[in-house]
Amino acid sequence: xxxxxxxxxxxxxxxxxxxxxxxxxxxxxxxxxxxxxxxNHDVGGQWLYEPNVExxxxxxxxxFLKVHSxxxxxxxxxxxxxxxxxxxxxxxxxxxxxxxxxxxHGELFLYLKDFCDWFGLRDMIxxxxxxxxxxxxxxxxxxxxDLKWVVKSKEIKKTEKVVEEVFDAVVVATGHYSKPRLPTIxxxxxxxxxxxxxxxxxxxxPYRNEVVVVVGNSLSGxxxxxxxxxxxxxxxxxxxxxxxxxxxSKVISKNGNLHLHPQIDTLHEDGRVLFVDGSWVIAHSILYxxxxxxxxxxxxxxxxxxxxxxxxxxxxEHTFPPSLAPSLSFIGVPRKLIGFPFFESQAKWISQLLSGxxxxxxxxxxxxxxxxxxxxxxxxxIPKHNTHDIAEFExxxxxxxxxxxxxxxxxxxxxxxxxxxxxxxxxETYRDxxxxxxxxxxxxxxxxxxxxxxxxxxxx
Numbered sequence: 124x125x126x127x128x129x130x131x132x133x134x135x136x137x138x139x140x141x142x143x144x145x146x147x148x149x150x151x152x153x154x155x156x157x158x159x160x161x162x163n164h165d166v167g168g169q170w171l172y173e174p175n176v177e178x179x180x181x182x183x184x185x186x187f188l189k190v191h192s193x194x195x196x197x198x199x200x201x202x203x204x205x206x207x208x209x210x211x212x213x214x215x216x217x218x219x220x221x222x223x224x225x226x227x228h229g230e231l232f233l234y235l236k237d238f239c240d241w242f243g244l245r246d247m248i249x250x251x252x253x254x255x256x257x258x259x260x261x262x263x264x265x266x267x268x269d270l271k272w273v274v275k276s277k278e279i280k281k282t283e284k285v286v287e288e289v290f291d292a293v294v295v296a297t298g299h300y301s302k303p304r305l306p307t308i309x310x311x312x313x314x315x316x317x318x319x320x321x322x323x324x325x326x327x328x329p330y331r332n333e334v335v336v337v338v339g340n341s342l343s344g345x346x347x348x349x350x351x352x353x354x355x356x357x358x359x360x361x362x363x364x365x366x367x368x369x370x371x372s373k374v375i376s377k378n379g380n381l382h383l384h385p386q387i388d389t390l391h392e393d394g395r396v397l398f399v400d401g402s403w404v405i406a407h408s409i410l411y412x413x414x415x416x417x418x419x420x421x422x423x424x425x426x427x428x429x430x431x432x433x434x435x436x437x438x439x440e441h442t443f444p445p446s447l448a449p450s451l452s453f454i455g456v457p458r459k460l461i462g463f464p465f466f467e468s469q470a471k472w473i474s475q476l477l478s479g480x481x482x483x484x485x486x487x488x489x490x491x492x493x494x495x496x497x498x499x500x501x502x503x504x505i506p507k508h509n510t511h512d513i514a515e516f517e518x519x520x521x522x523x524x525x526x527x528x529x530x531x532x533x534x535x536x537x538x539x540x541x542x543x544x545x546x547x548x549x550x551e552t553y554r555d556x557x558x559x560x561x562x563x564x565x566x567x568x569x570x571x572x573x574x575x576x577x578x579x580x581x582x583x
Contacts, residue, residue, distance in 0.1 A: 140168015370550025
């Protein structure tokens with residue numbers, strides 16, 4: 124529902140990664156007063172590479188992690204740059220920088236810095252500021268739009284001073300690639316050799332001449348396994364399923380020191396790693412590439428919002444807790460989609476709800492929608508921890524309709540699919556060799572790439 128009212132709210136955005144930056148821009152554009160709290164020294168979130176991981180728990184079991192980014196040194200994008208930009212700020216090739224279609228992580232960080240500077244967002248951001256607590260002010264069962272929020276933050280690396288403020292609304296944009304998700308393996312706690320999660324993997328050098336077991340067959344698990352082959356004596360990749368892609372099969376067939384195994388059954392104190400098929404290997408190190416969990420250690424909603432086996436809920440459209448919306452919202456929770464345009468559509472919807480330009484359905488209607496969504500996931504036998512895995516363009520388009528956001532361009536969808544297919548077949552080479560030249564030309568000649576950049580810039 125659309126209204127002409129325009130209310131200005133004081134809004135706190137937590138995180139200055141991609142979702143936090145676009146949230147800040149859209150909120151300000153809608154007339155809100157915005158403060159962005161960022162625990163690091165610069166923008167970028169996950170894309171702000173942190174090479175120093177000393178002092179971090181190897182398995183990432185601490186409630187507040189010292190290191191936010193899980194980026195490793197050699198990481199390159201798994202999607203072509205053409206599909207990744209925000210709708211009005213294309214991810215252009217720039218001379219003197221990484222000009223590859225699938226650039227390294229540093230190029231995406233520079234894109235986010237460019238976005239921040241072009242739209243003059245830096246003045247809204249308080250860097251080196253960690254959020255310690257977010258809770259409701261005088262909560263007594265009032266509905267979401269009338270709530271106010273207490274935010275306590277600490278200035279780290281300087282005074283350690285704690286600041287307490289009250290905001291009309293809070294947007295949580297903290298990402299979901301920092302808190303390691305770990306398997307439960309018999310003997311894991313007693314195994315005395317090296318164990319770590321890929322969250323703190325940076326380079327292969329510490330594994331030189333070692334026998335390494337990599338747990339998890341995700342794209343990052345495959346990438347890290349291939350990188351380890353350059354220095355390790357042997358790499359043993361443990362996967363839930365032995366049905367592997369053609370691309371991984373090619374890599375295994377040409378590398379005698381890369382071995383595929385089923386899941387681990389037991390870890391023995393003498394260094395043996397026993398797999399469920401009865402095979403075993405004595406390993407120096409185990410590297411868990413087992414994904415990440417959602418965590419909001421600062422957030423106190425009196426139990427209204429919780430994380431249950433990686434289901435953040437209840438959230439209407441993965442964004443709004445019905446009892447607390449729109450004064451509390453989450454941006455960037457969904458996975459397996461073309462992220463930046465989706466974050467942008469979330470940011471626009473949140474901003475216009477807070478200004479009164481749009482309204483949400485009733486609390487009961489939102490709760491009913493959530494229950495129906497959960498039932499549909501259960502009926503499709505989708506595990507609870509995959510609740511927020513979207514993997515369909517139609518959902519993104521339907522979501523955008525809530526705020527008049529343009530549908531994803533056909534070339535953007537097709538380039539995404541083309542890259543996924545190429546990666547599946549040509550795991551080692553898909554980033555540097557492709558056959559989607561016609562699609563690429565269509566993209567580069569589209570309004571997205573030929574548009575004039577918006578006038579809103581440094582002077583705002």
